Amino acid sequence: MNNNNSEFEPKIVAFVCNWCTYAGADLTGTSRLKYATNVKIVRFPCTGRIDFMLLLKAFAQGADGVIVSGCHPNDCHYTSGNFHARRRWITFRGLLDFMGIDVSRIQYSWVSAAEGAKWADIVNTTVANIRELGPYTEYQKVADYLDKEDYNG
Amino acid sequence: MSKIGVFICHCGENISATVDCEKVAQDIRKVEGVEYAIDYKYMCSDPGQTLIKDAIKEHHLDGVVVGSCSPRMHEPTFRKACAEAGLNPFLCEMANLREHCSWVHEKGEATTEKAFDLVKMLVEKVKRNKPLDSIKVPITKKALVIGGGIAGIQASLDIANTGHQVILIEKDPSIGGHMSQLSETFPTLDCSQCILTPRMVEVAQHPNITLYTYAELESLEGFIGNFTAKIRLKAKSVDHKKCTGCGACFQKCPQKRIPSEFNAGLGNRTAIYVPFPQAVPNKPVIDREHCNYYKRGKCKICEATCPTGAIEWDKEDEILTEQVGAIVVTTGFNVKGADFFPEYGYGQYKDVITGLQFERLASASGPTLGEIRRPSDGTIPKKIVFIACAGSRDEAKGIPYCSKICCMYTAKHAMLYQHKVHDGESTVFYMDIRAGGKNYEEFVRRAIEEDHVNYVRGRVARVYEKNGKLIVKGVDTLLSGEQVEIEADMVVLATAGVSNCGAEQLAQKMHISYDPYHFFAEAHPKLKPVETNTAGIFLAGACQAPKDIPETVGMASGAAVKVAGLFSNNELVREPLIAVVNRSAPPVFSTCVGCFMCQTACPYNAIEREEIKGRDGKVIKTVAKVNPGLCQGCGTCVAFCRSKSIDIQGYSNEQMFAEVMSLLNH
Numbered sequence: 012m013n014n015n016n017s018e019f020e021p022k023i024v025a026f027v028c029n030w031c032t033y034a035g036a037d038l039t040g041t042s043r044l045k046y047a048t049n050v051k052i053v054r055f056p057c058t059g060r061i062d063f064m065l066l067l068k069a070f071a072q073g074a075d076g077v078i079v080s081g082c083h084p085n086d087c088h089y090t091s092g093n094f095h096a097r098r099r100w101i102t103f104r105g106l107l108d109f110m111g112i113d114v115s116r117i118q119y120s121w122v123s124a125a126e127g128a129k130w131a132d133i134v135n136t137t138v139a140n141i142r143e144l145g146p147y148t149e150y151q152k153v154a155d156y157l158d159k160e161d162y163n164g
Numbered sequence: 165m166s167k168i169g170v171f172i173c174h175c176g177e178n179i180s181a182t183v184d185c186e187k188v189a190q191d192i193r194k195v196e197g198v199e200y201a202i203d204y205k206y207m208c209s210d211p212g213q214t215l216i217k218d219a220i221k222e223h224h225l226d227g228v229v230v231g232s233c234s235p236r237m238h239e240p241t242f243r244k245a246c247a248e249a250g251l252n253p254f255l256c257e258m259a260n261l262r263e264h265c266s267w268v269h270e271k272g273e274a275t276t277e278k279a280f281d282l283v284k285m286l287v288e289k290v291k292r293n294k295p296l297d298s299i300k301v302p303i304t305k306k307a308l309v310i311g312g313g314i315a316g317i318q319a320s321l322d323i324a325n326t327g328h329q330v331i332l333i334e335k336d337p338s339i340g341g342h343m344s345q346l347s348e349t350f351p352t353l354d355c356s357q358c359i360l361t362p363r364m365v366e367v368a369q370h371p372n373i374t375l376y377t378y379a380e381l382e383s384l385e386g387f388i389g390n391f392t393a394k395i396r397l398k399a400k401s402v403d404h405k406k407c408t409g410c411g412a413c414f415q416k417c418p419q420k421r422i423p424s425e426f427n428a429g430l431g432n433r434t435a436i437y438v439p440f441p442q443a444v445p446n447k448p449v450i451d452r453e454h455c456n457y458y459k460r461g462k463c464k465i466c467e468a469t470c471p472t473g474a475i476e477w478d479k480e481d482e483i484l485t486e487q488v489g490a491i492v493v494t495t496g497f498n499v500k501g502a503d504f505f506p507e508y509g510y511g512q513y514k515d516v517i518t519g520l521q522f523e524r525l526a527s528a529s530g531p532t533l534g535e536i537r538r539p540s541d542g543t544i545p546k547k548i549v550f551i552a553c554a555g556s557r558d559e560a561k562g563i564p565y566c567s568k569i570c571c572m573y574t575a576k577h578a579m580l581y582q583h584k585v586h587d588g589e590s591t592v593f594y595m596d597i598r599a600g601g602k603n604y605e606e607f608v609r610r611a612i613e614e615d616h617v618n619y620v621r622g623r624v625a626r627v628y629e630k631n632g633k634l635i636v637k638g639v640d641t642l643l644s645g646e647q648v649e650i651e652a653d654m655v656v657l658a659t660a661g662v663s664n665c666g667a668e669q670l671a672q673k674m675h676i677s678y679d680p681y682h683f684f685a686e687a688h689p690k691l692k693p694v695e696t697n698t699a700g701i702f703l704a705g706a707c708q709a710p711k712d713i714p715e716t717v718g719m720a721s722g723a724a725v726k727v728a729g730l731f732s733n734n735e736l737v738r739e740p741l742i743a744v745v746n747r748s749a750p751p752v753f754s755t756c757v758g759c760f761m762c763q764t765a766c767p768y769n770a771i772e773r774e775e776i777k778g779r780d781g782k783v784i785k786t787v788a789k790v791n792p793g794l795c796q797g798c799g800t801c802v803a804f805c806r807s808k809s810i811d812i813q814g815y816s817n818e819q820m821f822a823e824v825m826s827l828l829n830h
Contacts, residue, residue, distance in 0.1 A: 020274075024827055029236075030697055031677070037234045040263030048274040051281055052264055053823050054235075056741070056815055059765070060799030065824055072828035085672045088697065089798035090767040099803065124697065125679045131268070 021075035021141040023050045028058045031082035031123050038127030046134040059092025063103045070150045076116045076141035083121040166197035166291045169225040170283060171216055173207035173232035179261050182271040183279045191280055197291055199223050207232050208241055217249035227290040231259040231283045252295035259286040281827055288826035292819045296740040299792055303389035304489040305731045310381055313341020314713060315494035315705025315720040317363050322724030324372035328731050331486055333379040333395055338443035339364055341496055347527035349713060350576045351607035357442060364444040378449055382483055384674050387796060388700030389489045389736040399479040401450035406474035409446045413466035422454045428521040430539055431531030436466045490700050490727040497706035500555045500659040508627045508657055514540040515634060516627060516655045519573055526580045536584050538654055545653030548581055549636045550574045551624050552594040555660030563660045567710045570658035571598045575608045577656060578617040591618040591650055593638050620648060627655055661710035676701055683709050694723040702726050741814035742795040745788050756787035756809040762801035770794035
């Protein structure tokens with residue numbers, strides 16, 4: 012799968028919380044730090060809100076990679092949402108593995124409202140990693156499964 | 165069929181420099197459900213907003229997407245404009261084309277494509293938005309101020325003078341903070357205590373202020389207008405109702421050699437103590453760590469001397485619960501301590517001291533009664549060296565920022581020294597002199613020109629002792645570029661201002677953001693300098709960043725106005741972006757299976773149990789119900805729900821899946 016294709020522009024969806032990472036990404040902009048255009052941000056109130064079925068849906072719809080990012084542990088605007096998200100991610104990782112989804116296509120991180128530079132760095136690193144991994148074609152299997160189960164959220 | 169209006173903003177050239185706004189508007193028109201799309205130079209301006217309002221009326225729009233700056237900036241602006249045109253404000257969404265697109269990418273097709281994708285994503289979301297009504301909640305018109313330094317004092321007085329109740333808590337035995345430790349203040353050289361202590365007394369006597377010293381915030385729950393604060397009243401071991409403040413106890417206390425915090429370690433205090441003579445309240449507490457009785461079970465001399473029987477040996481910490489509507493955090497700063505400057509010999513040589521210690525030496529209430537004397541042998545130093553930027557602006561020390569106050573107080577220190585030691589010689593090593601502020605530059609010039617302070621531009625490499633003198637080795641980078649060596653009697657370090665100890669834990673208790681140096685983060689660096697990201701919690705003073713007294717006082721008054729503004733309403737309007745359990749009629753058809761995973765997940769105890777009864781009055785099933793007053797809209801319950809019965813308004817499953825699908829489905 013390691014076809015190092017420099018022409019390939021990966022599609023990456025970022026699921027971020029409103030208070031830390033969304034604000035951190037705003038700071039990246041205010042600081043005029045540059046990053047790749049491949050990542051598109053979907054704003055959630057909290058990482059605790061992120062139903063991981065959305066990640067599956069993203070892959071099923073043709074995403075090559077996913078970023079999930081929120082407040083650092085103990086910094087959650089809602090006290091504990093990020094802890095729930097972290098625990099969910101740990102459980103979900105096993106499930107992904109079982110389904111045959113490459114876990115390295117998901118970048119899970121903490122970016123605070125003050126870490127504009129870190130956000131740019133995470134985006135660029137993730138884009139480079141996914142580019143290295145190549146397009147994600149196995150998603151169709153997941154899509155078929157989801158269609159069969161008629162899962163629509 | 166939706167009728168969505170899309171409005172693409174150029175933001176002057178901030179967006180249009182890298183994004184082809186016209187093309188985005190043209191392309192989005194082809195998307196199903198988009199009725200109208202246009203681009204304009206300044207969407208947030210008056211004509212821009214009028215453009216939106218007119219379009220809503222003319223095209224009977226049932227949804228609006230504004231592609232412009234971050235919704236964290238202008239979402240309220242555009243939602244208000246929509247409301248004015250008769251469209252429910254929650255049918256308006258913003259695509260972040262500036263912070264998340266034009267500012268972070270180069271000009272090109274990919275950037276314009278991304279902008280289109282972002283707008284399209286929000287179009288798909290807004291198609292599924294539902295009109296919502298704002299929630300009204302009552303406000304508790306009582307403020308909590310945390311920290312009794314000059315910022316807390318000013319904020320408390322200003323709020324109290326608007327007629328509202330204030331609770332001021334201070335962790336130390338007295339209010340006053342760092343300002344009470346200072347000798348004279350720049351740029352006027354008026355005595356710090358002379359201007360501060362009347363304010364301290366005013367706080368203690370104000371009918372609207374309840375003061376708790378020796379108290380800390382234990383926990384905080386709730387939200388703007390409705391916080392529940394638990395305050396730990398640390399055991400003072402002295403009943404302040406009985407105590408008259410006569411002082412007999414601390415004159416007789418046998419533990420006399422405890423380094424005084426107020427004198428920055430240069431003087432001593434007793435175990436039962438009042439931190440300084442002008443303390444408010446001027447009544448002692450017992451430091452249990454150093455008290456003979458608490459350490460060894462014997463002594464009680466203070467009890468024997470106390471004429472009113474005020475000593476309470478068995479007193480325990482108390483937890484006080486208070487309902488407040490707003491909070492001002494004024495917990496101040498600290499200066500870097502001993503282990504930080506091995507190269508300058510701080511901690512190793514007694515005559516290498518910090519600026520704060522010099523303040524105590526220069527202060528009339530200090531350990532030397534205002535005479536500049538060496539801590540080692542009590543002699544008057546004839547040669548003194550001040551090192552500015554000791555730690556500040558030093559990446560290697562982990563403090564890249566400027567501590568802001570040091571240039572000015574170092575000039576003041578040198579001046580005070582020259583005024584007190586007429587035959588003395590003072591040298592200041594500096595990197596730059598930053599004297600921005602009214603009459604500040606003139607003050608520094610006065611130190612150089614009138615008081616003949618020798619300013620040397622350059623860094624000091626090392627301070628070491630030789631034949632009873634402190635050898636200061638530095639380099640003059642301005643004139644000669646040569647090494648300078650000064651034999652000094654005393655060295656004063658303008659140590660970096662850092663966040664107060666425990667700042668991180670306090671921020672976590674209150675759920676406010678903080679920067680990498682643990683200074684609390686303001687909501688916007690320019691336009692919301694006293695607000696935090698948590699509504700109802702405000703900042704003032706050096707807990708936000710190092711700053712001087714005038715700035716601190718200004719900020720405290722600013723925070724007080726914000727609190728007073730909040731308290732001028734009887735009800736608070738909250739965004740209805742909260743969770744709801746589907747409850748289609750009859751409620752027995754609710755898909756909720758009553759597993760109450762949501763209750764486990766909820767950080768606010770907002771999920772209640774609702775019993776659904778049949779015609780015979782028997783309970784058929786128990787389902788979840790959201791208390792709209794408590795729900796903060798984090799949505800953790802939504803991700804937990806097994807039967808997809810609970811959803812969050814504004815970030816519903818339907819909306820979020822639609823966003824994800826729109827991003828990829830082309």
